[in-house]
Amino acid sequence: MGEDKVGCVWDNRYVIRKSLGAGTSARVYLAYDKVTSKHVALKHYEQWKGNEYQCKKEINNMEFLRKQDHDCKHVLRLHRVFPQDKRPCLVMDFVGGTTLKQEIRGSHKKGIAISMIR
Numbered sequence: 001m002g003e004d005k006v007g008c009v010w011d012n013r014y015v016i017r018k019s020l021g022a023g024t025s026a027r028v029y030l031a032y033d034k035v036t037s038k039h040v041a042l043k044h045y046e047q048w049k050g051n052e053y054q055c056k057k058e059i060n061n062m063e064f065l066r067k068q069d070h071d072c073k074h075v076l077r078l079h080r081v082f083p084q085d086k087r088p089c090l091v092m093d094f095v096g097g098t099t100l101k102q103e104i105r106g107s108h109k110k111g112i113a114i115s116m117i118r
Contacts, residue, residue, distance in 0.1 A: 005029065010089065011082045014042060022046075025054060030094060040079065043090040055088055062092075 005016045014031040017039070021028050025047040033040050045055050062078040079091040098106075 009034075010042065010084050014040065014091070016042070033091075039094045041092045041094040043092060044084055045087045045089070055090075059090065062090075 006018055008016045010016065010031070013034050015034065017030045017032055019027060020030050020041065026043050026045045029042045029044065031040055031042045032038075059078065059081060062076065065075040066077060068075075076095065077093045079093075081088055081090050083089070
């Protein structure tokens with residue numbers, strides 16, 4: 001699921017390139033922003049019903065953390081929120097690299113407590 005959105009344009013500006021992954025309530029896409037000419041991550045709350053609080057809390061946390069990070073180097077930036085299919089879609093910085101799952105699998109040598117992450 002999610003790959004069927006590839007090529008779609010959301011909010012007259014974001015061209016979906018591929019699905020990056022999904023959790024229990026949302027799917028994250030790599031998209032190209034035609035206005036800024038940059039790639040962004042779109043987090044679309046596909047399972048909105050029952051997750052309104054989680055989404056609002058995530059937005060509030062991201063806005064709060066951004067205010068604490070004055071040099072804008074340590075926290076993903078929430079650029080904007082728009083409705084897509086009557087559900088919220090968060091536009092955030094895209095950061096390429098490994099996934100959290102890949103980091104967890106490769107962390108045995110680094111000393112990260114896997115039980116704390118799960």
